[in-house]
Amino acid sequence: MLEIKNVSYAYTAKKPVLKNIDFTVSKGEYIALLGESGCGKSTLLELIYGLMDIEDGEVLYHGKKLLGPKYHLIPGHPFMKYLAQDFSLMPYTTAAENVGEFLSNIYKDKKNARIQELLEVVDMVDFAHIKVKNLSGGQKQRIAIARVLAKEPEILLLDEPFSHIDNFRKNNLRRSLFNYLKKQKITCVVATHDSTDALSFADKLYLIRDQEIISKGTPEEIYFNPKNKYIASFFNEVSEISNKEIGINKEGNAILYPEQINIVEKSDIKAIVDQSYFKGNHYLVEAFINKTPLIIKSDRSYEKNSEVFIEIN
Numbered sequence: 442m443l444e445i446k447n448v449s450y451a452y453t454a455k456k457p458v459l460k461n462i463d464f465t466v467s468k469g470e471y472i473a474l475l476g477e478s479g480c481g482k483s484t485l486l487e488l489i490y491g492l493m494d495i496e497d498g499e500v501l502y503h504g505k506k507l508l509g510p511k512y513h514l515i516p517g518h519p520f521m522k523y524l525a526q527d528f529s530l531m532p533y534t535t536a537a538e539n540v541g542e543f544l545s546n547i548y549k550d551k552k553n554a555r556i557q558e559l560l561e562v563v564d565m566v567d568f569a570h571i572k573v574k575n576l577s578g579g580q581k582q583r584i585a586i587a588r589v590l591a592k593e594p595e596i597l598l599l600d601e602p603f604s605h606i607d608n609f610r611k612n613n614l615r616r617s618l619f620n621y622l623k624k625q626k627i628t629c630v631v632a633t634h635d636s637t638d639a640l641s642f643a644d645k646l647y648l649i650r651d652q653e654i655i656s657k658g659t660p661e662e663i664y665f666n667p668k669n670k671y672i673a674s675f676f677n678e679v680s681e682i683s684n685k686e687i688g689i690n691k692e693g694n695a696i697l698y699p700e701q702i703n704i705v706e707k708s709d710i711k712a713i714v715d716q717s718y719f720k721g722n723h724y725l726v727e728a729f730i731n732k733t734p735l736i737i738k739s740d741r742s743y744e745k746n747s748e749v750f751i752e753i754n
């Protein structure tokens with residue numbers, strides 16, 4: 442078990458980056474750290490990996506404190522791999538050589554089979570003999586993922602692992618990688634600002650804002666019970682409207698995803714359409730109740746200024 446215990450961190454005395462970060466990760470679990478750019482996700486991964494010393498709080502693995510660079514000549518730990526945003530590849534050697542760099546040369550066949558297996562996981566078999574400097578950004582990122590997997594780490598820390606990969610490949614790669622990690626029971630902590638990296642695969646999400654974890658739970662728990670609009674808007678378009686305006690006899694506001702609002706033939710709630718946006722298999726209709734905007738999922742578009750009736754699911 443990996444334990445992050447009450448970790449706080451500041452690069453400079455005046456500005457804390459992380460405050461009281463506390464969570465545990467079981468073997469084989471996939472944890473996603475979700476937050477806006479600059480909220481401290483990379484810093485947290487670097488602290489877990491041991492690139493900086495933790496003055497306040499501690500990180501434990503199997504109950505043993507992990508120490509930072511003050512105590513290690515080479516920072517990091519043999520059972521853990523960290524994929525930073527800069528990939529750290531060797532540009533003048535081939536993709537396959539990069540993946541196999543840390544594998545033993547004694548059993549050549551075994552080494553080559555392992556490289557092949559990993560190139561398959563990241564769908565880069567066809568590029569095995571291309572020098573890394575000649576690969577695209579997304580291809581480099583896929584090779585970097587294969588490289589950190591090569592020596593079967595017990596813990597994998599990935600910082601925005603799909604940031605350079607086009608949507609065309611992203612879904613397949615996510616499926617392939619996370620299924621592989623689950624099969625091998627590799628514990629994984631991913632830092633991302635993209636909820637789609639997390640929703641379908643993560644066992645737990647931790648949302649970070651203003652240095653702290655503001656929400657934690659399974660993807661379903663957080664998606665269906667967001668504490669506020671900020672949290673909900675990580676996952677989807679959101680509308681916030683006072684309960685009274687939508688006929689709910691309760692103080693406060695309702696936070697609604699587009700699929701929770703329906704346009705129906707007749708109801709007591711009227712809205713005026715502003716725009717309809719084509720989304721492939723549905724439309725998002727932006728409509729106003731007085732001055733409050735609502736984003737509604739619909740199977741058709743509506744003319745600007747048309748009057749529609751609303752029902753809340």
Ligand SMILES: Nc1ncnc2c1ncn2[C@@H]1O[C@H](COP(=O)(O)OP(=O)(O)OP(=O)(O)O)[C@@H](O)[C@H]1O
Nearest residue numbers: 452453458476477478479480481482483484485634
């Ligand atoms: N070496 C450093 N020295 C001083 N401040 C730093 C250093 N590295 C990061 N910071 C600051 O710490 C804060 C958190 O940065 P961090 O890179 O951890 O955020 P992030 O959530 O990973 O963002 P991104 O997704 O853009 O990488 C930012 O305000 C950043 O400017």
